[in-house]
Amino acid sequence: MLLGPSGAGKSTLINALAGRDLQETGEVRAGDGKGRHTTTSRELVPLGGGAVLMDTPGVRGFGLFDAEEGMEEMFGDLEGLFARCRFADCSHQAEPGCAVQEALADESLDARRWRSYLKLQREQAALNRKHDAAARRAYQREWHQKVMSADRGQRAAERHRHDQAEERAAKGGKRRKR
Numbered sequence: 751m752l753l754g755p756s757g758a759g760k761s762t763l764i765n766a767l768a769g770r771d772l773q774e775t776g777e778v779r780a781g782d783g784k785g786r787h788t789t790t791s792r793e794l795v796p797l798g799g800g801a802v803l804m805d806t807p808g809v810r811g812f813g814l815f816d817a818e819e820g821m822e823e824m825f826g827d828l829e830g831l832f833a834r835c836r837f838a839d840c841s842h843q844a845e846p847g848c849a850v851q852e853a854l855a856d857e858s859l860d861a862r863r864w865r866s867y868l869k870l871q872r873e874q875a876a877l878n879r880k881h882d883a884a885a886r887r888a889y890q891r892e893w894h895q896k897v898m899s900a901d902r903g904q905r906a907a908e909r910h911r912h913d914q915a916e917e918r919a920a921k922g923g924k925r926r927k928r
């Protein structure tokens with residue numbers, strides 16, 4: 751069973767699992783993160799070996815970071831491939847000595863699977879950006895509140911020091927005018 755918000759890449763995962771395009775998927779729109787394709791009803795997807803996958807409509811508020819775990823499980827072997835690239839920061843596009851391009855060329859890596867991976871990466875990057883922006887706003891709000899309360903605390907401390915100084919002045923017999 752796959753649960754995840756709209757655009758989390760459920761359909762892309764299903765296609766990758768099934769090894770064929772069962773569902774149309776769309777790019778996640780930058781603005782609102784909504785995928786063009788949304789699963790509108792529960793769908794049962796038969797996979798090989800008698801397994802059946804249940805795809806549910808996007809569930810609001812359900813962590814999308816199961817998708818990240820799913821990525822690791824599905825594409826963990828690609829990490830080993832990346833490690834064999836000549837350059838550590840290889841983008842696996844056209845760099846010389848790219849193990850991914852070599853694996854695609856000798857078909858030890860399925861081109862469709864590689865495209866699914868890239869697509870999921872993009873979708874997740876878009877979702878992460880969206881989440882980062884929300885986290886940044888929350889952080890700024892919190893920071894603002896801290897500054898405000900620190901300011902209040904400082905003014906209270908100044909008032910206190912001022913009162914103490916007045917007290918000392920009064921004890922010394924020299925009354926200070928406010």
Ligand SMILES: [Zn+2]
Nearest residue numbers: 835840842848
């Ligand atoms: Zn590479």
